[in-house]
Amino acid sequence: MYNAKAYSAAGATSPLASAKIARRDPTEHDVQIDILFCGICHSDLHQARDEWHDGFPTVYPCVPGHEIVGRVTRVGSAVAKFKPGDLAAVGCLVDSDRTCPNCQAGLEQFCPHATFTYNSPDKHLGGVTYGGYSDSIVVDEAFVLRVPSNLDLAGTAPLLCAGITTYSPLRHWGVTKGKKAGVVGIGGLGHMAVKLAHALGAHVVVFTTSPGKKDDALRLGADEVVISRNADEMRRHAGSFDFILDAVAAEHDINAYIQLLRRDGNITLVGAPAKPLPVAVFGLIFARRSFSGSLIGGIAETQEMLDFCGAHNITADVEVIPIQKVNEAYERLLCSDVKYRFSIDMASLKSE
Ligand code: NAP
Ligand code: ZN
Numbered sequence: 001m002y003n004a005k006a007y008s009a010a011g012a013t014s015p016l017a018s019a020k021i022a023r024r025d026p027t028e029h030d031v032q033i034d035i036l037f038c039g040i041c042h043s044d045l046h047q048a049r050d051e052w053h054d055g056f057p058t059v060y061p062c063v064p065g066h067e068i069v070g071r072v073t074r075v076g077s078a079v080a081k082f083k084p085g086d087l088a089a090v091g092c093l094v095d096s097d098r099t100c101p102n103c104q105a106g107l108e109q110f111c112p113h114a115t116f117t118y119n120s121p122d123k124h125l126g127g128v129t130y131g132g133y134s135d136s137i138v139v140d141e142a143f144v145l146r147v148p149s150n151l152d153l154a155g156t157a158p159l160l161c162a163g164i165t166t167y168s169p170l171r172h173w174g175v176t177k178g179k180k181a182g183v184v185g186i187g188g189l190g191h192m193a194v195k196l197a198h199a200l201g202a203h204v205v206v207f208t209t210s211p212g213k214k215d216d217a218l219r220l221g222a223d224e225v226v227i228s229r230n231a232d233e234m235r236r237h238a239g240s241f242d243f244i245l246d247a248v249a250a251e252h253d254i255n256a257y258i259q260l261l262r263r264d265g266n267i268t269l270v271g272a273p274a275k276p277l278p279v280a281v282f283g284l285i286f287a288r289r290s291f292s293g294s295l296i297g298g299i300a301e302t303q304e305m306l307d308f309c310g311a312h313n314i315t316a317d318v319e320v321i322p323i324q325k326v327n328e329a330y331e332r333l334l335c336s337d338v339k340y341r342f343s344i345d346m347a348s349l350k351s352e
Contacts, residue, residue, distance in 0.1 A: 038134075044065060047062060182260065
């Protein structure tokens with residue numbers, strides 16, 4: 001075991017603060033990574049503050065962070081994919097049982113024994129796993145991703161959650177040229193969905209509550225932008241969408257979007273507000289519309305997404321911050337004030 005520097009929350013109402021955590025020495029299949037950048041996902045905030053208490057309670061101290069890019073420093077004797085000096089990335093998963101039907105289908109995110117990057121039982125050290133708000137991490141090579149060499153690293157980190165969480169449902173629901181796709185909420189996830197749906201060739205319509213984001217949405221790849229609080233603008237799109245991806249982090253009216261789907265259209269929620277959302281069933285049954293959810297993506301699909309981003313030169317639009325600004329960044333996330341992902345420069349942890 002060795003000590004790593006980190007930022008952790010001691011409780012649901014405590015700000016994140018500097019801490020030392022234990023990491024295991026790499027076993028034969030492990031890769032040790034010096035973390036260069038870690039994105040801030042809204043899920044980090046939900047969990048640091050125990051907002052998902054009913055389904056996924058937080059164990060403290062909690063070290064969030066699952067959008068990790070860094071450089072390999074040590075590898076175990078059986079590691080074949082990485083060597084010291086390589087770039088490497090880690091997303092929301094660090095292990096699974098590898099034998100269940102979900103793992104066999106490459107859908108490790110649905111494994112009943114999945115180990116998430118933080119706040120998940122740690123099979124090696126006991127306690128819970130600690131995430132990427134840290135200067136280093138040790139992960140089994142099967143859950144470590146390769147980083148395309150042409151991408152900016154600060155903007156690559158958010159691909160590991162925001163990128164795969166939007167890429168996976170866009171692919172699953174067949175978003176491609178000739179399809180009309182909506183994206184609701186232009187935050188970390190939403191802005192990635194716009195870039196990816198545009199690169200997949202779809203006609204992309206953004207729904208935002210922030211009129212100030214209109215020009216950015218067009219620049220990110222949207223063909224049209226709708227201010228979702230304007231009922232007339234919304235009605236103009238009634239019955240026209242093949243697919244809508246909803247990436248809103250708070251309670252909101254989902255039924256207004258169901259009305260915009262065409263027959264057999266689908267709306268997928270990736271946003272995870274803590275409270276249930278009411279669904280008006282008539283909106284679904286009259287046009288055989290469907291309403292579903294999606295959780296990140298499997299390891300193979302995450303690599304596919306990174307390679308797709310490499311080929312299309314896609315990264316997140318980031319505001320790079322030092323770790324000392326993480327609590328301020330959380331407050332800004334709550335007012336939708338991020339363009340469009342915070343990426344923590346982990347070199348800032350050296351002074352702690
Ligand atoms: P974020 O950067 O905070 O973006 C959320 C966006 O939602 C905001 O920028 C805003 O966009 C919109 N919004 C916020 N409050 C709203 C309200 N009251 N009404 C309507 N719209 C509102 O968050 P994120 O990191 O993208 O995460 C979004 C959600 O996805 C979170 O709940 C997170 O936990 C969840 N998530 C799920 C998965 C998964 O696997 N399913 C993975 C990662 C994250 P506008 O300003 O454009 O309206
Ligand atoms: Zn995330």
